[in-house]
Amino acid sequence: MREQVGRAATASQIGIAEPGITTPEVPQPLVQERVLTTRQLAWRRFKRHKLAIGSGILLLLLGLLVIVAPFISRYNFHEQTFADALTGPSAKHFFGTDNLGRDQFVRVMYGGRISLLVGLAVALSAGAIGAVLGGIAGFYGGWLDNVLMRFTDLFLSIPFLVILIIGSKLLGGNVFNVILLLTLFFWMYDARIVRGVFLSLKEKEFVEAARASGASDRRIIFYHIMPNAFGPIVVNVTLLVAQAIITESALSFLGFGIQPPTPTWGNLLTNSQSFVYLAPWMVWFPGLMILITVLAVNFLGDGLRDALDPHQRIGEAI
Numbered sequence: 101m102r103e104q105v106g107r108a109a110t111a112s113q114i115g116i117a118e119p120g121i122t123t124p125e126v127p128q129p130l131v132q133e134r135v136l137t138t139r140q141l142a143w144r145r146f147k148r149h150k151l152a153i154g155s156g157i158l159l160l161l162l163g164l165l166v167i168v169a170p171f172i173s174r175y176n177f178h179e180q181t182f183a184d185a186l187t188g189p190s191a192k193h194f195f196g197t198d199n200l201g202r203d204q205f206v207r208v209m210y211g212g213r214i215s216l217l218v219g220l221a222v223a224l225s226a227g228a229i230g231a232v233l234g235g236i237a238g239f240y241g242g243w244l245d246n247v248l249m250r251f252t253d254l255f256l257s258i259p260f261l262v263i264l265i266i267g268s269k270l271l272g273g274n275v276f277n278v279i280l281l282l283t284l285f286f287w288m289y290d291a292r293i294v295r296g297v298f299l300s301l302k303e304k305e306f307v308e309a310a311r312a313s314g315a316s317d318r319r320i321i322f323y324h325i326m327p328n329a330f331g332p333i334v335v336n337v338t339l340l341v342a343q344a345i346i347t348e349s350a351l352s353f354l355g356f357g358i359q360p361p362t363p364t365w366g367n368l369l370t371n372s373q374s375f376v377y378l379a380p381w382m383v384w385f386p387g388l389m390i391l392i393t394v395l396a397v398n399f400l401g402d403g404l405r406d407a408l409d410p411h412q413r414i415g416e417a418i
Contacts, residue, residue, distance in 0.1 A: 145407040152403020155396035166212035175203035177210040178361050186379045196381040208385050211363040214275060215345050222282040222344035227337035230290025238298025239321055252288045260285040265356045273359040282344055290336045297329040331408030338401040342394045349390055365390050
């Protein structure tokens with residue numbers, strides 16, 4: 101028996117199986133688990149947030165719809181057909197018509213272009229300004245931090261709705277001016293968040309190593325610290341989209357935003373005030389689009405916040 105085991109072991113070592121002798125199974129080494137990167141962990145956490153996944157898909161479909169719908173529809177957003185005025189939703193007019201016989205579906209979709217454009221443009225521009233100013237304030241500290249933060253506090257203390265109304269009246273209610281005015285009053289929140297992140301990160305070992313290797317302050321800020329602050333910046337920018345859409349809609353509803361004949365969800369609601377009981381569909385669909393968009397953006401922001409949170413336990417992502 102010992103001779104057979106010895107011959108089997110020798111045969112297994114040289115890769116030859118001897119007839120009539122069973123080679124004992126050699127236990128395989130345990131397979132090491134693959135180490136996940138930070139991006140992979142974030143994606144796993146994000147996939148667990150079903151509302152965020154659904155909201156992201158919904159926003160993509162909505163964005164595609166507002167781009168394509170005006171091209172494939174047989175109606176124009178300013179085309180008037182008085183014979184069809186105040187017609188309810190039907191196969192001919194999906195969202196009904198307004199008091200001038202204009203197709204509400206095309207007007208809501210075209211208005212979605214403007215409202216989503218304003219939301220994205222304001223969020224990206226305000227987020228970029230806030231990230232740069234907050235990063236500089238948090239990195240350098242001292243008198244520069246005090247000056248920039250007092251400047252931020254000054255903007256936060258201004259009743260921005262009043263200033264927005266005055267500014268919109270003076271500059272005019274076109275898309276560019278509304279984006280500019282909203283950007284001037286939306287960058288402060290991102291600046292304060294990024295400043296706090298920078299105050300924490302600038303004391304870390306990788307920053308000291310970069311400084312010891314001779315890296316300049318600009319390289320440290322934009323190539324070493326800013327990527328590590330990307331999570332809070334992305335989450336805040338996502339939530340700014342919803343805030344910008346609501347603010348633009350409120351301005352347009354008050355008559356100080358983007359002016360007709362360019363439709364937006366806000367001024368579509370303004371035009372429907374006199375027809376709430378006679379043609380309620382004129383209120384339903386623009387209001388429903390605002391509600392769906394804002395909820396979807398907020399759910400997406402919650403999912404990104406959970407996914408990009410570095411304090412989340414690794415076990416939650418697996």
